[in-house]
Amino acid sequence: MTKVTDGSKVKVHYTGKFNDGTVFDTSKDKEPLEFTVGQGQVIPGFEEAVRGMEQGESKKVTIASDKAYGERRKDMILEVPKDKFPDEISPEVGQQLMLRHPEGQEIPAFIVEIKDEIVTLDANHPLAGEDLNFEIELV
Numbered sequence: 001m002t003k004v005t006d007g008s009k010v011k012v013h014y015t016g017k018f019n020d021g022t023v024f025d026t027s028k029d030k031e032p033l034e035f036t037v038g039q040g041q042v043i044p045g046f047e048e049a050v051r052g053m054e055q056g057e058s059k060k061v062t063i064a065s066d067k068a069y070g071e072r073r074k075d076m077i078l079e080v081p082k083d084k085f086p087d088e089i090s091p092e093v094g095q096q097l098m099l100r101h102p103e104g105q106e107i108p109a110f111i112v113e114i115k116d117e118i119v120t121l122d123a124n125h126p127l128a129g130e131d132l133n134f135e136i137e138l139v
Helices: 043-050
Strands: 009-017 023-026 031-034 060-063 078-079 096-100 106-115 118-123 132-138
Touching: 009 043, 043 060, 043 132
Parallel strands: none
Antiparallel strands: 009 023, 009 031, 009 132, 060 132, 078 118, 096 106, 106 118
């Protein structure tokens, strides 16, 4: 059996859970996740977990937030005056918007609060600040 190393193209089935056991994502009943190890296509902790596995092997791992989606950052919380929104957007809590970074890439953000004439947006990844638990099977 060959062990997974950087450059290995792998297919895995996985189930991701929060510490309370709530499932946030799974590949069960779908195609397995396919990626090349070492190319940054998945979060760093997931790559680390797969390295050294062999085909057919399963494991459970906990990935700390710093090896997942990072910590929640206060600088990713933005307060925007309502009058800065285009007329066709009627802001509502929970709504997702795409913000354009000055360098050109788009960043998803969610409206988390609307108070008077200020709309608060959170551009943190929804899983930022979370330790994630995975069951991984190398198929």
